[in-house]
Amino acid sequence: MSVRNGILALLAEEPRHGYALKSEFSRRTAGTWELNVGQVYTTLARLRRDGLVAEDEPVDGPRHRWRVTGSGRGALEKWLGTPVDEAASRNELILKVLLALGGPPDRLRLVLDRQRAFAMERLQEYTRARPVLADAGDLSAELALDALVLRVDADLRWLDRCEQRVADRERESRLDRGSR
Numbered sequence: 001m002s003v004r005n006g007i008l009a010l011l012a013e014e015p016r017h018g019y020a021l022k023s024e025f026s027r028r029t030a031g032t033w034e035l036n037v038g039q040v041y042t043t044l045a046r047l048r049r050d051g052l053v054a055e056d057e058p059v060d061g062p063r064h065r066w067r068v069t070g071s072g073r074g075a076l077e078k079w080l081g082t083p084v085d086e087a088a089s090r091n092e093l094i095l096k097v098l099l100a101l102g103g104p105p106d107r108l109r110l111v112l113d114r115q116r117a118f119a120m121e122r123l124q125e126y127t128r129a130r131p132v133l134a135d136a137g138d139l140s141a142e143l144a145l146d147a148l149v150l151r152v153d154a155d156l157r158w159l160d161r162c163e164q165r166v167a168d169r170e171r172e173s174r175l176d177r178g179s180r
Helices: 002-013 018-028 037-049 070-080 092-100 105-136 139-178
Strands: 053-055 066-068
Touching: 002 018, 002 037, 002 053, 002 066, 002 070, 018 037, 018 139, 037 053, 066 070, 092 105, 092 139, 105 139
Parallel strands: none
Antiparallel strands: 053 066
16 A cells, blocks of 8 residues: 555656656655565556556657546545554564563563664664765655664664563562462
8 A cells, every 4th residue: 555655646746657656766765665666567557547647658768657647646645644553463573572472481582682683783774874864965864764763762662671571570470489
């Protein structure tokens, strides 16, 4: 759904050909969401089938330019006006931790430690990228990086919380066993 709507948003700005859509999508998402050209053209074909975009005749060479239709603008406005509900049940990290809880203690420790190390690497990578993006003056890229940093930071805080709650539960369990 996001690729479909991302393409509609770009076409609402101006007509574009497929490769220009791919390039601009990548630029706007600061390279965090890469599309392949085949995916772009498959999505455009579906959007045309649904009456949301139209294909113009080639003007300069074989490239066809695509433009959004009135129905496409309506679909885009509806999407932009709908809040995003990212259910926790669809978050793979949450799923891994919750499922690792049911196994041996070292399994959970492995998941928490590896995810924390991965998150720290990402945070360092993003920190190194920040000055380059600031110098380029690309607000889209800067905002995308901010979102990535904040998400990684939230993951790290949640991993710390998991570790603390598991430790608290183990301590309570030992105390309960000791009082018997």
